[in-house]
Amino acid sequence: MKRALLDATAEELTAWMTGRGHPSYRARQVVRWVFDHRAESFDRMSDLPRGLRSELDTEWTVFETEIAHHHVSPDGTDKLLLRCRDGKTIECVLMAEADRRTVCISTQVGCGMGCVFCASGLKGVERNLSTGEILEQVLRLRNLLPPDDRLTNLVVMGMGESLANLDRLIPALDRLCSPEGLNFGQRRVTISTVGLPEKMRKLAELDRQYHLAVSLHAPTPRLRDELVPINAKVGLDAVMQAADAYFHRTGRQVTFEYVLLADLNDRPEDAEALGALLSGRKAHVNLIPYNPVAGLPYRRPSAEAVRRFERIVSGRGVSVSVRKTKGREIDAACGQLRRRLQADAGPEPGAVALIGQP
Template identity: 40%
Template sequence: MLEPANFKLVNPKRINLLDYDRKGLAAFFVDLGEKPFRATQLLKWVYQEGVEDFDLMTNLSKSLRAWLNENCYIATPEIVIEQIASDGTRKWALQTSCGNRVETVFIPEEGRGTLCVSSQIGCALACTFCSTAQQGFNRNLTTAEIIGQVIVAQKRLGDSKKITNVVMMGMGEPLLNFDNVVAAMNLMMDDFTFGLSKRRVTISTSGVVPAMYRLTQVCDVSLAVSLHAVTDELRDELVPINKKYPLKELMEACRDNAKIAPRRTITFEYVMLDGINDSMQDARGLIKLLKTVPSKLNLIPFNPFPNNAYRCSSSETINRFKT
């Protein structure tokens, strides 16, 4: 990369340092001939002090700061739309540097604040009940664009509201953007950034089975699974990736994940669709399907969107389904 002692080369393409977790940032500085602890120093400036100007990072050498100014930058997505609901929920449309937009949502609850983060622009999985899927797939978000959502949200919320939990449940399938998502989650859990515990970071998947096995080996976070059906026939229709990784394989991967943290439960998400998956037979099927996995079930009322024929189950049906 660069000659260690003198930083002679200037990278024609500047690097957003938010793309690195601490391990990657340490390797970056070592390649420059710097000590690995420079990574910790930079993380503290950016995440704890909110400083993005290299010239203000006074414990970095003058020559290093000058080189960083020439070759690197720190940038997050920008808020272009903000919606605030009566219950305090905030939905932001964030614009990336190339003009694409993603959604980020903050959900306040008693004693906690959950941020729902996107991993892709659009989605390739074509789930029939999901509005994002109708947009098609554009591209993966970078690590900087993922962790940038957390940075932007916390700045906007200020000191009065703290992000205590992050769920990778926004736009996109996180496990199809594996490396960037894992790097971003590592940053969320780093003691020198947001310091979230592994049980407070959750990744949601529609069932990319090989990546689920890989995840258990490299990143210990909580798991949520978008289930939505208890038979392969129906799930093939609602969640087409099921044709590639059917329920038997999905549940085996869930059981494997549960072995890593036996005291932790896996959250199964189940959108309630009127007359589609909300019968008592479906409820009994859920009990049978989930009995071998430490789990909790999240029943989600369907949120209608244009040009979609599905309807939300009635409140009576949902309550009966719960019991």
């Protein structure tokens, strides 16, 4: 099997070059072609000798996934379903609005956190993505843009629990933020987590400037245990303390994501409890009206319920916004497109269906 170029370190690629009698600088040329010139094959790398291109093509592959589906919504949102070498599929999204070009990427095949309303975790977690598979999502989405256009923001909010794959995610982000990568500013990167306190503290200790978003979804331990089952193991207090520690270590305001579910966590008393929990903290709340998933019983709240919730939380002195919905026509919420296409085509190779799930 060919080696994945994006999984190789600069040192590994340089050693491969020199071991075959090629100058070490050829490794940098190859990387520049992929990151700067959007090359998706070695044949395009015109300043490399033809013989070297042939050698590379024999042993390496630029991209190891293939595009299984590419959907574009009327609002211009692009969603890719990528098929990995083992047949597993992952999702990533490109959202364009005004002068912003934001990509949303996945870190795992599936998710093991079990949030009851989420399509990503309905089959559990199957495996972590490699560093190369994480990088590849960003590059494939970037390559959809016109040649003179560039990405402005990166959010790690797709399939999977980001911090559960921290050891592969951070090398990918560091490479994207380096001058040899896409030269992304760290402050333009947001990492989302359901709230794994030890991993949140580990991320803080890395002294990066990545923005942290905690998927809260409930303001009380009892309700969060119901909606986010992992909370019963880690505890809401521990999550909040780790979020505070992240802010104090990095100086970066923490965002708390809150998916609004009709008549479940969108009530006035829930808003009051959320406001009380975050009052006095340097934090921002991102309210997300639920994007319905076929087969699940949860509903999107009314526009008035969303406005009421926002008014109550902001009335407690907490910064709050409502996320604008994009890409609903193409199942842009993480896990939805993958789940729908699996239902049409049958299970992926090696996938195990959960008993009782539609």
